[in-house]
Amino acid sequence: MIKFIYLTLLLLIVVQLNAIPLTWQKVATSSDDFPSSYQLGALGYLDKRQQLIYFGGIGNTGITADTFICQLLGPRGGNVACNWSQINTTNAPSPRFYHYSGVCESEEIFVVAGGQDNNKVNLNDIWYYRFDSQNWYSINATGTIPAVRYAGSSGVVPGTCEFFLTMGFGGTYRNSDTFIIDLTNITRTSTAEWRLISPSFNSYDPSGPHSRCLNAGTFLTEDTFAIFGGCLNSLGYLSGGPCPSWDSWYFDLPSRTWIQLPxxxxxxxxxxxxNLPNNSASAVLYGGRIDSKVISTVSTSTPSDDEVDILDLTTPQKWFRRIAEPDPVNGVPTWRDNHNMITGYGLVFVFGGSSGQELWTLSGDYKENEDIPCPQHFFTTEIAHGILMFLAWGVCFQMGAVIARYAQFANPLWFYLHITFQLLGLTLAVAGFILGFLNRSKPYFPHAMIGIVAMALALWQPINALYRPDHKKGEKDSVFRWIWYFIHMVTGRIALLMGLVNICLGLFLIISPRPVWIIWYIILFAYVVFLIVMETIFWIRRYRNRNDEKLRKKE
Incomplete structure (x- = not known):
């Protein structure tokens, strides 16, 4: 028993001494027949043949339907080389980019679905490439077929031949529904059935991720698929949110539920x-655009070229930021977007993207790398919009209304306080309103439409105030004064109610942390209770004053 303990400790020490940090390596290529496209294509890996495959994408010659195979040479998990060759197929899918893809080992096929063609037409077909025959074949898909889409996330469930597809942009809307199609025996049947395994979530439902596109996604295990970031705002319906975004989720296949990550x-x-090889339930995330707009909407420190980010579900922290070790000769790749990543051969492959056509690998244990503090601090126009609108609609306008309703004493101070709070609220609301449109989202979803109406009513109030009929002390109000007061009161209360409703919607829309919107609902509940109490006191006082006035008249 003592010998066994000593041997175990010795083995652990040897493993620790041999552990190397995540390290970049630039892959040498032994052929000039390099893929002509290197952005937004699809990359796969077939372990049985130790081959990478790359299809479609955008390059110097535009959108292609070219197929390239990279034969890997060298030790598994070590210093590898790549021999690229183009495959001349007779029946390839149409040229496309932003498409979905995955490799089924048991059938030895590479699957692509959807995407967008060179005429900006969104596609919903599905094809597979047979490594043995070196040709493409169309799949006759039945069942609940996904709507046309591109730029989402996909993969084949590990250990199966089930192709998994989620998220994506459909043209005038984004998607968050999730589908699976079982391609077992597809090379013999050519027919398979799509199944919807999770419906779309609207942007005000905190139980699932917002609809999005341009996000990262990968399988961590055979039961979990993770996503991060992407663009959430949309052209219509119930879609909306930050673009780009910072939230991450994983989908649990057995329970068919989404769980949000820190x-x-x-x-x-x-x-x-x-996913990281030899690391259970973990993945590496790399690259991306911090801000993709002409007008900057995100303020943060730019990641260094050597930063990689790790998602490890086996740890309480889940996310880690690390400094990857450089290739001794070639350093680290230039930070990029529009690239592809795939795991195989004991390595993580990174191909192409906005910085060129190079093929790189990552290998090693991330726990050995230098740590960068998490979270990465940032500020966005969406957050600024939310803060300004909370101060305007949740504080200033409400205070002004409460003072006008419950503090009309003989001293005219109440009137000046009312005006001060309303003008301050209007200033904050206008500033927040402008910020709300900087992310180029279209005002076709409820939060935006309610906000536009509420803002119009808020702007109407000072205009309406300019036409207030005079009131002479000791005289009864005129009919016009009562009409003016009724319009001012009704439109003001409608605006106040819409403002509170929109704060509730906005907290979900912007993916606020759960404690934030829970605190807001507690505050809102307390405010409603306060209004009920104050309104009760108001009417009791009014009733007593009227009775006192009647008694005085009788006397």
């Missing part, structure tokens, strides 16, 4: 991640 990274889109 926040760590700054917003990113056009980003990729792939």
């Amino acid at each position: 926040n760590c990274l700054a917003p990113r889109s056009f980003v990729q991640m792939s």
Whole structure:
């Protein structure tokens, strides 16, 4: 027993001494027949043949339907080389980019689905490439077929031939529904059935991820698929949210539920991640755009070229930021987006992207790398919009209304306080309103439409105040004064109610942490109770004053 303990300790020491940190290596290529496209294509790996495959994408010649195979040479998990060759197929899918893909080992096929063609037409077909015949074949898909889409996340469930697809942009809307199609025996049947395993979530439902595109996604285990970031705002319906975003989730296949992960990274889109070899339930995320707009909407420190980010579900922290070790000769790749990542041969492969056509690998144990503090601090126009609108609609306008309703004493101070709070609230609301449109989202979803109406009513109030009929002390109010007061009161209360409703919607829309919106609902509940109490006191006092006035008249 003592010998066994000593041997175990010795083995642990040897393993620790031999552990190497995550390290970059630039892959040498032994052929000039390199893929002509290197952005937004699909990359796969077949272990049986030790081959990478790359299809479609955008390159110097535009959108292609080319197929390239990379034969890997060298030790598994070590210093490898790549021999690229183009495959001349007779029946390839149409040229496309932003498509979904995955490799089924048992059938030895590479699957692609959806995407967008060179005419900007969104696709919903599905094809597979047979490594043995070196040709493409169309799949006759039945069942609940996914709507046309591109730029989402996909993969084959590890250990199966089930192709998994989620998220994506459909043209005028984004998706968050999830599908699976079982391609077992597809090379013999050519027919398979799509199944919907999780419906879309609207942007005000905290139980699932917002609809999005341009996000990262990968399988961590045979039961879990993780996503990060992407672009959440949309052209219509119930979609909306930050673009780029910073939230991450994983889908549990057995229970068919999404679970949100802790926040760590700054917003990113056009980003990729792939599972880490020899690390259970973990993945590495790399690259992406911090901000993809002409007008900057994200303020944060730019990641260094050597930063990689790790998702490890086996740890309480979940997310980690690390400094990857450089290739001794070639250093580290230039930070990029529009690239591809895939795991195989004991390595994580990174190909192409906005910085060129190179093929790189990552290998090693991330726990040995230098740590970067998490979370990465950032600030966005969406957050600024939310803060300004909370101060305007949740504080200033409400205070002004409470003073006007319950503090009309003989001293005219109440009137000046009312005006001060309303003008301050209007200033904050206008500033927040402008910030709300900087992310280029279209005002077709409820939060935006309610906000536009509420803002119009708020702007109407000072205009309406300019036409207030005079009131002479000791005289009864005129009919016009009562009409003016009724319009001012009704439109003001409608605006106040819409403002509170929109704060509730906005907290879900912007993916606020759960404690934030729980605290807000507690405050809102307390405020409603306060209004009920104050309104009760108001009417009791009014009733007593009227009775006292009647008694005085009788006397």
